[in-house]
Amino acid sequence: MFTKFRQYVNTRIGFFWLLVFLFWAKTIYAYLTEFSLGVADPLQAFLMLVNPIATTVFLFSLAFYIRKTGVYYYILLFIDALDTILLYANVIYHREFTDFMTVSTITGVSKVSQGLTGSSLALASWGDVLYWADIIVILALVILHRIEQDTRPIKKHTAFAYTSAAIAGFGLNLTLAESNRPQLLTRTFDRTYIVKYLGIDAFTVYDGIKDEQTNHQRASAKKSELDTVKDYTESHYAAPNAKMYGLAKGRNVIVIHLESFQQFLIDQKVNGKEVTPFLNKLYHSNSTYSFKNFFHQVGQGKTSDAENMLETSTYGLSTGSLFSQLGSDNTFQAAPAILNQRANYSSAVFHGNVASFWNRNNTYKNMGYQYFFDASYFDTTGDKSTGYGLKDKLLFKNSVQYLERLQQPFYVKYITVTNHFPFTLDKEDTTFKTTDTSDSAINGYFQTAHYLDQSVKEFYTYLQKAGLLKNSMIVLYGDHYGLSNSENSTLAPILGKSADDWTSFDSAQLQRVPFMINIPGIKSGKVESTYGGEIDVLPTILHLLGISSKRYIQFGTDLFSKQHDSTVAFRNRDFVTSKYTVLSGKIYDNATGETIDDDEAVQKTVDKDQKKVDKELSLSDSLNNKNLLRFYTPKGFKKVDASNYNYADGLEKEIQIQNKLAGKSTSLYSKNGNKSTDSLYTTDAPEASHKKTDSTRIKITNPDDTDSTTTSSSSSK
Numbered sequence: 001m002f003t004k005f006r007q008y009v010n011t012r013i014g015f016f017w018l019l020v021f022l023f024w025a026k027t028i029y030a031y032l033t034e035f036s037l038g039v040a041d042p043l044q045a046f047l048m049l050v051n052p053i054a055t056t057v058f059l060f061s062l063a064f065y066i067r068k069t070g071v072y073y074y075i076l077l078f079i080d081a082l083d084t085i086l087l088y089a090n091v092i093y094h095r096e097f098t099d100f101m102t103v104s105t106i107t108g109v110s111k112v113s114q115g116l117t118g119s120s121l122a123l124a125s126w127g128d129v130l131y132w133a134d135i136i137v138i139l140a141l142v143i144l145h146r147i148e149q150d151t152r153p154i155k156k157h158t159a160f161a162y163t164s165a166a167i168a169g170f171g172l173n174l175t176l177a178e179s180n181r182p183q184l185l186t187r188t189f190d191r192t193y194i195v196k197y198l199g200i201d202a203f204t205v206y207d208g209i210k211d212e213q214t215n216h217q218r219a220s221a222k223k224s225e226l227d228t229v230k231d232y233t234e235s236h237y238a239a240p241n242a243k244m245y246g247l248a249k250g251r252n253v254i255v256i257h258l259e260s261f262q263q264f265l266i267d268q269k270v271n272g273k274e275v276t277p278f279l280n281k282l283y284h285s286n287s288t289y290s291f292k293n294f295f296h297q298v299g300q301g302k303t304s305d306a307e308n309m310l311e312t313s314t315y316g317l318s319t320g321s322l323f324s325q326l327g328s329d330n331t332f333q334a335a336p337a338i339l340n341q342r343a344n345y346s347s348a349v350f351h352g353n354v355a356s357f358w359n360r361n362n363t364y365k366n367m368g369y370q371y372f373f374d375a376s377y378f379d380t381t382g383d384k385s386t387g388y389g390l391k392d393k394l395l396f397k398n399s400v401q402y403l404e405r406l407q408q409p410f411y412v413k414y415i416t417v418t419n420h421f422p423f424t425l426d427k428e429d430t431t432f433k434t435t436d437t438s439d440s441a442i443n444g445y446f447q448t449a450h451y452l453d454q455s456v457k458e459f460y461t462y463l464q465k466a467g468l469l470k471n472s473m474i475v476l477y478g479d480h481y482g483l484s485n486s487e488n489s490t491l492a493p494i495l496g497k498s499a500d501d502w503t504s505f506d507s508a509q510l511q512r513v514p515f516m517i518n519i520p521g522i523k524s525g526k527v528e529s530t531y532g533g534e535i536d537v538l539p540t541i542l543h544l545l546g547i548s549s550k551r552y553i554q555f556g557t558d559l560f561s562k563q564h565d566s567t568v569a570f571r572n573r574d575f576v577t578s579k580y581t582v583l584s585g586k587i588y589d590n591a592t593g594e595t596i597d598d599d600e601a602v603q604k605t606v607d608k609d610q611k612k613v614d615k616e617l618s619l620s621d622s623l624n625n626k627n628l629l630r631f632y633t634p635k636g637f638k639k640v641d642a643s644n645y646n647y648a649d650g651l652e653k654e655i656q657i658q659n660k661l662a663g664k665s666t667s668l669y670s671k672n673g674n675k676s677t678d679s680l681y682t683t684d685a686p687e688a689s690h691k692k693t694d695s696t697r698i699k700i701t702n703p704d705d706t707d708s709t710t711t712s713s714s715s716s717k
Helices: 002-011 013-031 040-066 069-097 101-107 109-115 127-129 135-143 156-180 193-200 200-219 223-236 275-283 304-314 321-328 335-343 357-367 394-396 440-464 486-493 504-509 534-544 600-626 649-664
Strands: 252-258 288-295 348-349 371-373 411-415 472-478 515-518 528-534 580-583 586-589
Touching: 002 013, 013 040, 013 069, 013 135, 013 357, 040 069, 040 156, 040 193, 040 200, 069 127, 069 135, 069 200, 069 321, 069 335, 101 200, 109 288, 109 586, 127 135, 156 193, 156 649, 193 200, 200 394, 200 600, 223 321, 223 600, 252 304, 252 440, 275 394, 275 440, 275 515, 304 335, 304 411, 304 440, 304 534, 321 357, 335 348, 335 411, 335 534, 348 357, 357 371, 371 649, 440 472, 440 486, 472 534, 486 504, 504 580, 515 534, 580 600, 586 600
Parallel strands: 252 411, 252 472, 288 528, 348 371, 348 411
Antiparallel strands: 288 515, 472 515, 580 586
16 A cells, blocks of 8 residues: 555656645644634635645646646745645634735735734744645655656646646635535635635735725825815815714713614514514613614624714715725724824723734724724623624623723713624523514524513613713614515514505615714703714714814715705615605605605706715725825824734733823723722622533634525615
8 A cells, every 4th residue: 555655656647746735634633723723614724625625736737837846846845835835824823813814914024024024923832843744855855856757748638638627626626615605705704714615825815905906996096086075075064063063072972782682673663562662662762872874884884884884974885895805904084093182082892802803903903093992801601702792691691891991071982783683692681571583593593682672771781880880981883684575574564564565665764763862961962853874973973073074085974963964875886865865866756755756856966966976985885994184184283103012911901091080080990999890780680690501502702693684675786
């Protein structure tokens, strides 16, 4: 057996397959021991195991076209070594940053220094010799002629057959990947997905292509293009309402992201019980300005699109996620930086998922977020988490140790996850009796929404006890739809409508999401009928804080302004106004839900609105794709330097600042006599009292965004 193996290895083909096998083995070793790829089903496991094969065969087969004997062997080993360098560089980089190296990181001197500094190399371990041992041993065997060099060159048709087979194999790999993860390459929200499905080599090529496309757009960009955008936003600016301007000046801002939360949940009852009793009370409170005609405007970037609009008042991209595709390098003039520079706000995000999801760990730095408390700051083991991160009740409770150390005023954002498709909870987490439909997603949706409601109530109770509530403005919003159009026929009867009469207009109206601005202590709150969307949030918040938005490039307008633009643009270029809903060119009357045909006056108005929507989306895309904000620095604004932020050791940094300020510290911890307020927090979450868990669920990694297969008439498909 050994003799036959040695004879085979002494052929060019045999030597080729030996190197292919060894490189495949160390790649799988890296997948299993280094990278958190989040394999969720058998097909994903299969693709992870086979994805290195096609690309490795393709790269190594390039040596087949070399006829000279000695050159063939050394070139093949050289290709093997280069691919190993790429693999190992990603191993080292992932150990420090929990992410994969992009082409811009590899080619950019400053970024290479971030990824491959002495501190990064210090992460190397003795076990890493496995990545290099095969090359060293094989090279030695070739030099010592223990592996004989085959003098017979590979025939051209054989070389071509191998290369073609590798390309076909990759095509099959991609097809299977797309079947499991639709829009894999167009809707990139985590680099881990590309690696899991297609491998390191394919990811590097893909990222290189995307990087080149972006660089080409940016290289051709001119300052005059920024002037065009600036002229539009200046003409589109809506002056603040004098009665509302500065109403919440100096207050902390707490943004609560209500995951997948649709407007129809407000005041909805199931089996005679309110689904969200606390949020209902908040929605109708005279200390809350609520908007019943507020729409999500996300595209393929889903949650990340919503975040981008709220933080920057610019739209997400027409395809893919701005956070993922551009967030690492783009220039932003975002809420955290504006508030810090204009009013000395500190800033933080609390999220129980991994930092790299949606590329948040890089994008937040460019936005100027000072702290990002992700899954690494929380215990997400066992039944404390779902596939999407730490359960909401635990996120709010366990964030107290970090929240109370922030200097006030602060701007913080909580990203909840429990109310996320497929809307499942452990039995011990809920007693809410839900619907009994044939659709498990609908049944689960009301339960997880009820759980989210309870989570927010517990957090509010803590804020009041700790004395934060009276000094804060709490902004609550739904980021995007939870239930897809495919579920509307089952959902219709629950909403008091007929499934047989359901139309595209009804589906569009379901794209409403809650938007509430709660300012404890005021008495003028009410439910507003103004039409608006996520693009309008930033200028609205800034004006409430007494900060003018006029100097910034923003596409939204203050919801309280008399000049507010009530045309709500969707990412697929459909839109809604206070009178009409326009879907794929078809006009619906908002009052009746009926289509409007052959009305020249209405058509003329709609055509005018359509041109405005098209122009606004196009200008936003130009601004972001070409990074035009690098050409513009507003008065009093200092460009954010991402290198100033590192999200490791957040608590230690908070404590250092607190100690440095001493008696001038404004943190809640300091105001409370240098004592923690954690004991003030009460939760009925069963996991909170569990010291240990016997659950087999492992710590979360990057979960599959399984709701990506759902579609919405008012978001990009």
